[in-house]
Amino acid sequence: MTSAPDVDSDAPVRRVYSYLGPAGTFTEVALGQVPEARDQTWRPVRNVGEALGDVVEGRADAAMIAIENSIDGGVSTAQDALATMPGLRIVGEYLVPVSFVLVGRPGTRLEDVTLVAAHPVAYAQCLQWLTGALPEHAHLPAASNVASAVGLVDGTSDADAAIAPPGILDHHELELLAEDIGDNPNAVTRFVLVSRTVAPPSPTGADKTSLIAELPDDHPGALLELLEQFSTRGINLSLIESRPIGDALGRYRFVIDADGHVADERMADALLGLRRFSPKVTFLGSYPRADRAIVHYPDRYSDDVFVEARDWLRGLLSGEPEQ
Incomplete structure (x- = not known):
């Protein structure tokens, strides 16, 4: 991912791609599969509506969004947004294998966890494991898989633990409580790249x-x-x-x-x-x-x-x- 370039009239204009952030999400992994997006400007956003709004209003040339998961089915927020926001066109699709870890603040023990932060789709994909390992836990919805863990780091989350991508441990100091907690090892999420209406x-x-x-x-x-x-x-x-x-x-x-x-x-x-x-x-x-x-x-x-x-x-x- 690159940051916005300095203003230079002779420099080529970089294209902007919006994706569900922060950095490290599965959506960012999907965007990394787009050849024409490499060395361009990647704009992390908070939700699907904001990503597609960037495209409609011209802040981004395209947006990467999750549309379907092999375990949980269609992503309803994405489907509803595409149905109600005019002027959009899917121009490509990308598949990302999905696995999850459970992390906590340093020193946290698995037996201490009662409140788990997770994106709703990730939570659904780990529910069987959670029910077995933490039968009395409660779910705290998060905006993204990475945001669930970042909330533990910056103190904005009341959760004891978070479901996140394995790569989260490369970016933040967190306690690994369990790995490979997804209920299906073959889980795959389908992403689509959305632009303004084109042929x-x-x-x-x-x-x-x-x-x-x-x-x-x-x-x-x-x-x-x-x-x-x-x-x-x-x-x-x-x-x-x-x-x-x-x-x-x-x-x-x-x-x-x-x-x-x-x-x-x-x-x-x-x-x-x-x-x-x-x-x-x-x-x-x-x-x-x-x-x-x-x-x-x-x-x-x-x-x-x-x-x-x-x-x-x-x-x-x-x-x-x-x-």
Whole structure:
């Protein structure tokens, strides 16, 4: 990470990237995977809303935010912010393996811990271990995994211990109370890089499209009708989650990740169908998958099939004889 450069009219302008800070968070690790972010200005912020607000208001060129975890599912604050803040576009995704340690002030013993500071997502991922090792503990929510531990150091936290990334011990003098406390050793968090609205990058064959859609009304089969926009075109959904819209009880929007790129004929056709069906569709972006896995689909859903079908219809309308 670099600090803001001195003012120099001849110096290249550094791009600014916002991320959930302070330094040492998993979000910073994810930002470190972005080649174009290296040697640029990294701006630590306190929450997802502030990170995305930096982008919308021009204080940052892009923001890295956590969007999904393999244990706890979608990050609701990020999903809701993307649904309600206009002018944003996901341009990339990154995966970070997740592990945790429990730390305390120097001299703290595990048996003395009754109040544990932790980011809510980290807390959920360590709950089984905490229940077994500290059955009578209470949870104190923290803004980030690093902030939970920093609060112990600077005296702003009332907690006895904190859940934090292992690297915290490289930056602060803390007592290691337990390590590898996550309930699943294979836990992974998915992060997305968000910029202002731009054209999607060119398709790679290993792409993902993210969007948010609302149902037109609440009737039997409404969700099935939404999903059919994808299934009838051979598109696999890697994520679908409901989030309350908030204007009335029982009203939900659906956060969707679909395999493929908006430039693919089948995906474009599906989005057109979805747009006709749903009163509100928010296109969040098409971007390369973090795992670079090529998207495979049956031949009947290839681009050539969709192009041929359109040409056939065009011929019907123009009076051309069928071949």
